[in-house]
Amino acid sequence: MSKVPSHLLYAKTHEWIRRDGEKLVIGITEYAQSKLGDVVFVELPSTGDEFDPGATIATVESVKGVSEIYAPVYGSVWEVNEELEDVPELINEDPYGQGWILTLRVDEEIDLEHLLSAEEYQKLLEEEA
Amino acid sequence: MLKHTPLYNWHVAEGANITEFAGYKMPLHYKTGIIEEHRSVRTKAGLFDLCHMGQIKVKGRQSSEFLDYVLTQKVSNMQVGQVRYGLLLNFNGGTIDDLMVYKRKDEYVLVVNAANKEKDYQWLVEQKGLYDVEITEISDSYGIIGLQGPVSEHILAPLVEHGLGNLKHLRFIETDFFEVPAIVSRTGYTGEDGFEIYLPLQAVPALWTQLLREGRSLGLVTVGLGARDTLRLEMGYSLYGHELSTDINPLEAGLDFAIKFDKDYFIGKEALEDIKREGVKREIKAFFTEGRTIPRAGYKVVCENREVGYVTSGTFSPTLEKGIALVLIEKGLNEKELFLDVRGKQRPLVSTDLPFVQGRVKK
Numbered sequence: 001m002s003k004v005p006s007h008l009l010y011a012k013t014h015e016w017i018r019r020d021g022e023k024l025v026i027g028i029t030e031y032a033q034s035k036l037g038d039v040v041f042v043e044l045p046s047t048g049d050e051f052d053p054g055a056t057i058a059t060v061e062s063v064k065g066v067s068e069i070y071a072p073v074y075g076s077v078w079e080v081n082e083e084l085e086d087v088p089e090l091i092n093e094d095p096y097g098q099g100w101i102l103t104l105r106v107d108e109e110i111d112l113e114h115l116l117s118a119e120e121y122q123k124l125l126e127e128e129a
Numbered sequence: 130m131l132k133h134t135p136l137y138n139w140h141v142a143e144g145a146n147i148t149e150f151a152g153y154k155m156p157l158h159y160k161t162g163i164i165e166e167h168r169s170v171r172t173k174a175g176l177f178d179l180c181h182m183g184q185i186k187v188k189g190r191q192s193s194e195f196l197d198y199v200l201t202q203k204v205s206n207m208q209v210g211q212v213r214y215g216l217l218l219n220f221n222g223g224t225i226d227d228l229m230v231y232k233r234k235d236e237y238v239l240v241v242n243a244a245n246k247e248k249d250y251q252w253l254v255e256q257k258g259l260y261d262v263e264i265t266e267i268s269d270s271y272g273i274i275g276l277q278g279p280v281s282e283h284i285l286a287p288l289v290e291h292g293l294g295n296l297k298h299l300r301f302i303e304t305d306f307f308e309v310p311a312i313v314s315r316t317g318y319t320g321e322d323g324f325e326i327y328l329p330l331q332a333v334p335a336l337w338t339q340l341l342r343e344g345r346s347l348g349l350v351t352v353g354l355g356a357r358d359t360l361r362l363e364m365g366y367s368l369y370g371h372e373l374s375t376d377i378n379p380l381e382a383g384l385d386f387a388i389k390f391d392k393d394y395f396i397g398k399e400a401l402e403d404i405k406r407e408g409v410k411r412e413i414k415a416f417f418t419e420g421r422t423i424p425r426a427g428y429k430v431v432c433e434n435r436e437v438g439y440v441t442s443g444t445f446s447p448t449l450e451k452g453i454a455l456v457l458i459e460k461g462l463n464e465k466e467l468f469l470d471v472r473g474k475q476r477p478l479v480s481t482d483l484p485f486v487q488g489r490v491k492k
Contacts, residue, residue, distance in 0.1 A: 035146075037146065037157070037163055037355060038162040038163050038164045040164075040423070040445045041421040041423065041445075043421060061445070062163075062445075063163040063164060063355060063444060063447065064157070064163060064355050064444075065425070066425060092162070
C-alpha cells in the first residue's frame, strides 16, 4: 500500500491538496498515478480560468485511460506546472513533488472541511483495495 | 469469484498492477509500465501470461465437417500442424467470437477469447446436432505462454529438444519441455515474430521462469494486458467486444479474408450474403489524432455536426507517439470532415491505412 503524506489534504477523487494561504496546490496521489500508469499528456487550463467546485480543471491522459482533475472548491487558476507539457511522466515519478499540476487562488477563509485527512484517505484506499 | 492463472502469485510478487479481465485477475502492467513493455516487444522480446484464454477440443469422425459448418474459415483442407484464424457467427451473421484453429493429428483445438469461452462452448454443443463429434472445454487443464518480439526465436530455440527447425508463421510443432508435452506455434497478436506455447497448466510456472532466465540478458521482459492491447491496436487487429460483436458483422469489421463464401454452407453465410446484397452500411476505419488528443473506445465521431459512428478502440501509440483509433462509421463519408467528440470539444481525425505500424511476422 502506497504511503500517504500526512501534511496534505485529499479528495475522494484521488487529488491531493496543499493549502498555502490563499493558494491551493493540487496534484494526484501516488495511488492515482499507479492506477493510471504511464502518463503521456496533461491538458492544463489557462491561468485566470475560474472553476466551480467539482468542475474539471485538468485532464491527465495515460496510455490506458484518462483521468479528470476536479476543482475541490471555487477558485481561479493561479499557476500551472508547465513542465508537464514536456515531461508528463513527472506525475508518475514524483506525484507529490515535481508532478504537481496547478495552483488555485481561493478565498483565504475558504472551508476545506469536506476534504479528507491523510488518515481518512488511507482508510478510503484500504476500502478500495 | 475471480479466477487466477498459475502465474498470479508470480505477477503479484513482481509488483504487477493487477486488473480484472474476463473473470480473471491479470497483470495490466508490471513496474516498467505499458510503454516500456510495448517497446521491448517491438525491439527485443516480451513474455505474456495467456492462461486465461479458452481452449476447446473438437474430436471425432466428423470434426472437420462440423467445424466447416460452424466456422467461417475452411477447416477440412487444413494440414496437421497448421493454424488458421476464423469466426464463429450466429444465424444473423453477428460474431459470437473470433478464434484460432489448430489442426492436430486426431483433433482440432480452438483457441478462443477468455471472455467468450463458456458462451462458445455452449454454442458449439447446441449446434452439434447429429454430427459425430466430441466437444470438450480444456481451458482449465492447459495454459498458454506468449513469447513475442524479434529475439523470441533466439530465446526459445535452445530450449526446444530438436530446435524450431523451419517453423513458419501459422504453423506449430509438438515437443516436450521437461518431459511435459507441449505445442509451440509461430503465432501471436502483436505483429512481431513470436510464439505461443501450450502446455499442461501445472507446468506453466517452470517454463515461464526458465524462459525469463534464458531471455533476460537478451532483453526479455514480462508484458501485461495493457501493452498487449496497444501492440494489437498498432497492427489494426480486431478485438472481440470492440471491433467485433454480435452487433458488428465481420464484413463491417473488414474480416472478409477469414470468411470462405465458396463453402457450401456455414452458419451465418446466408445472413452475410443478404448483407452483401443490400450493401455493407458501416465499416471499421483507421485514424490518427493530432496533438494531445488520445482517442478512447466509445468516443463519438461526428461529421457536419451529425453523429456518424464511434471509436471501437483507441489509445496512445507508443511507437508513433500519438493517438490512434479504429472507428466504426457509416460508409461513404468525406473522411476530411470527420471529428472526434472529446468531452464536448471537436478534434480532427486524420484518415490513414492499416496497419498503423508495419508488422514483422515471419511468413
